[in-house]
Amino acid sequence: MERATPPCSSIMRLMILLVALSLGSATRAHAESELSEHTAVSMSVLSTLGSWTLFVAGATSGHTGGVALGFVGTLLAPTTGHWYAGRVVTWGLATRLVSVGLTAVGMLAVIDELSCHSESCTSEPAVWLVPLGIAGYLAGTIADIYTVPGAVRDHNSRLRDISIVPLAQRGFGGAGVVGRF
Secondary structure (H helix, E strand, O other), X not given: OOOOOOHXXXXXXXXXXXXXXXXXXXXXOOOXXXXXXXXXXXXXXXXXXXXXXXXXXXXXXXXXXXXXXXXXXXXXXXXXXXXXXXXXXXXXXXXXXXXXXXXXXXXXXXXXXXXXXXXXXXXXXXXXXXXXXXXXXXXXXXXHHHHHHHHHHHHHHHHHHEEEEEEEEOOEEEEEEEEOO
């Protein structure tokens, strides 16, 4: 007897493929050439939207693999434009990582509070870490996407700092190094 494929399964596979392709394409930037701000922003925005879509689709369909991959995508995808521009770690990524920790501690406090049956429970202040962590996660996502054009401009300006130019005169040829120091 053949198992029926859930209708969401093909959408999940497509989303997983799109997220994987967008995350993988961030490593293809060439250090010697100018980069496109539009490409960098598109990478960050589209891979982030795809990751959130995968996360939500996985959560609503009960597909834990989609939830897990979508979560990892939402953590890393906003940074893909920065990776394209040569930046590995950003403030937005660091903020999202810290926010995951805050949310986890807050969730443990919520679980502890719900399982406590006495008046001596003291984890109530830690419960506020959940909304703080979620807000930090979203702020880190927005910060990474917002700062992508600046990362590309920084990369492109570094290319213009030092250049090797050909020199040609009658009876003389060579190369010269010019730069901005």
